[in-house]
Amino acid sequence: MQRKNFLVLLVLLLVSCGPSSFAQPTSANPPLRVAATVGMIADVVKHVGGEHVEVLGLMGPGVDPHLYKPSVGDVRILDDADLIFYGGLELEGRMTDMLEKLNRQKPTIAVTSQIDQSRLHATGGDSFDPHIWFDVILWRDTIAVIVETLASYDPAHAADYQRNAAAYAQELTALDQEVKDLIATVPTASRVLITAHDAFGYFGSAYGFEVRGLQGLSTASEAGAGDVQSLAEFIQTRQIKAIFVESSVPQTTINAVQKAVQSRGWDVAIGGELFSDAMGDAGTEEGTYIGMVRHNVTTIVNALK
Structure with a gap:
């Protein structure tokens, strides 16, 4: 552990002398430099911070946070940032220890830190499902810790942060109702969502879907032949019309499930x-949280109704 800490500090020292990963200040009051691990968090911070923040996300499209290893460029971003926001609940996998240690140097905040654990999905021991953004109302409630942190660090713009946060919260409340209205068009018996890994539990609880994932909550867990056959039997028995691939998970596992279902005499589509x-x-549009949710729900509804 001491060696690991030494290496992290060494990398920080090496990159701190390099060029900044944020824009160079052009005024006496430059925006706050904020780093976020995943795009969903970066998007919320941009809405709340507005013109007073510059936000850089570490993990772009198609990146799996469960398996992600920070690059030297990522360490430079974290070193240059005034504030850091991350998901927590072990979402960032291998980065979690480093992010927790960075909180000794600068505000490094898990956006899930103020959510009552009774609202989370327990997965055994002290662990919880980190994919809370699939329940729009639960994700809306992460705004509070973000606005609180920004206002505390930059009190001169606290009123702006609070106004932006209230406006974005209203947008998410409307989005939640939009999702419910779309899902109401799917027959109750058809509300079964099957994906590559078990990321949609909160979606199922919030919007009335039975959810099955081939892999566990983290893509670090691997699915075996028995898992494929068990899921294929479930799909064939329930005569499920469509299953879904994920942008950050290789499609090969879902293709294997589809073939196993077809071998049982049922033709399930990739939805x-x-x-x-x-x-x-x-x-x-899908590069924003609201657009991502709309895309997902529209894709699910069109494939299953």
Whole structure:
């Protein structure tokens, strides 16, 4: 452990002398430099911070946070940032220890830190499912810790942060109702969501879906032949119309499930690609949290109703 800490500090020292990963200040009051691990968090911070923040995300489209290893460039971003936001609940896997240690040097905040554990899905021991963004109302409630942190670090703009946060919270409340209205068009018996890994538990609880994932909550767990056959039997027995791939998980596992189902005499379709642990490309609708949710729900509804 001491060697690991030494290496982290050494990398920080090496990159701290390099060029900044954030824009160079052009005014006497430059924006706060904020780093976020995943795109969903970066998007919330941009909405709350507005013109007063510059946000850099570490993990882009198609990146799996469970398996992610920070690059030297990522360490430079973390070193240059004034504030750091991450998911917590072991979402960032191998990065978690480093992020917790960085809190000794600068505010490094898990956006899930203020959510009552009774609202989380326990997975055994002191562990919880980290994929809370699939329940829009639960994700809306992460805004509080973000606005509180920004306002505490930059009190001169606290009123702006609070106003932006209230406006974005209203957007997410409307999004939650939009999701419910779309899902109401799917027959109750057809509300079964099957994906590559078990990331959609909160979605199922919030919106009335039975959810099955081939792999566990983390893609670090591997699915074996028995898992494939068991899921294929479930799909054939229930005569499920479609299963889904994920943008951050290789499609090969879902293809194997589809073939196993077909061998049992039932033709299940690939219903489309969902965004689970990462959003879409920057500049697209799916590159925002709201756009990602709309894409996922529309894809699910069109395939199952």
